[in-house]
Amino acid sequence: MKNILAPSILAADFNHLGKQIAQVREGGAPYLHFDVMDGIFVPSISFGMPVMKSIRKETDLFIDAHLMIEKPGRYIEEFAKSGADGITFHVEADPENAADIIKQIHSTKALTGKSLRAGISVKPNTPISAILGYAADADMILVMTVEPGFGGQKLIPETVDKVRALRAFIDAEGLDTDIEVDGGITADNIAEINKAGANVIVAGSAVFNDDPLGSTKKLLSLIGA
Ligand code: DX5
Numbered sequence: 001m002k003n004i005l006a007p008s009i010l011a012a013d014f015n016h017l018g019k020q021i022a023q024v025r026e027g028g029a030p031y032l033h034f035d036v037m038d039g040i041f042v043p044s045i046s047f048g049m050p051v052m053k054s055i056r057k058e059t060d061l062f063i064d065a066h067l068m069i070e071k072p073g074r075y076i077e078e079f080a081k082s083g084a085d086g087i088t089f090h091v092e093a094d095p096e097n098a099a100d101i102i103k104q105i106h107s108t109k110a111l112t113g114k115s116l117r118a119g120i121s122v123k124p125n126t127p128i129s130a131i132l133g134y135a136a137d138a139d140m141i142l143v144m145t146v147e148p149g150f151g152g153q154k155l156i157p158e159t160v161d162k163v164r165a166l167r168a169f170i171d172a173e174g175l176d177t178d179i180e181v182d183g184g185i186t187a188d189n190i191a192e193i194n195k196a197g198a199n200v201i202v203a204g205s206a207v208f209n210d211d212p213l214g215s216t217k218k219l220l221s222l223i224g225a
């Protein structure tokens with residue numbers, strides 16, 4: 001399974017966003033992680049469709065949208081049209097409709113002409129049993145390694161065991177579902193979380209510091225990507 005680094009632009013300097021995106025691309029990152037917060041599902045508010053559209057015009061990187069919003073089904077089409085390549089939503093944000101939202105993400109192909117990847121996410125206190133039933137239909141499962149809502153937090157160590165258990169399940173079922181981790185990833189723990197079974201790794205503050213190019217290269221080398 002391919003190891004992928006997904007720099008989270010939440011930690012970027014928005015005065016220099018285009019330049020910093022070019023730097024992580026030059027460093028070899030294949031994905032850009034795009035955190036959408038609504039101030040309800042999580043306490044903070046970040047950015048949305050207009051920002052994604054501007055980025056889409058300028059980059060060929062895979063736009064990995066992470067929707068931290070209530071009732072995410074309301075915005076799937078909007079983000080597909082704005083240029084997302086993958087959309088991940090939280091099972092806690094609409095547990096009854098999770099299966100339909102995965103279908104909705106896949107069916108945006110009719111709208112945009114391209115197949116979007118569908119991801120489903122669990123917060124640190126939600127057991128992976130809440131999403132195992134979707135592992136075959138989703139393309140990716142995002143295991144949050146911090147409470148969603150803010151960048152720059154410390155990874156919660158117990159979440160590493162969730163990644164390990166999920167990887168064991170996916171392998172035992174013979175699935176090729178990606179496992180993404182998000183929050184508190186640094187040069188000191190990226191190899192460990194990768195070894196535990198995560199192959200798509202989000203990093204915000206560890207990338208967008210005073211040297212996004214060098215930090216991207218370093219993190220990629222630590223996961224052999
Ligand atoms: C947190 C966001 C993350 C955040 C990670 O709710 O989903 O993507 O940007 O930031 P770091 O890597 O700084 O913990």
Ligand code: ZN
Nearest residue numbers: 033035066182
């Ligand atoms: Zn995120």
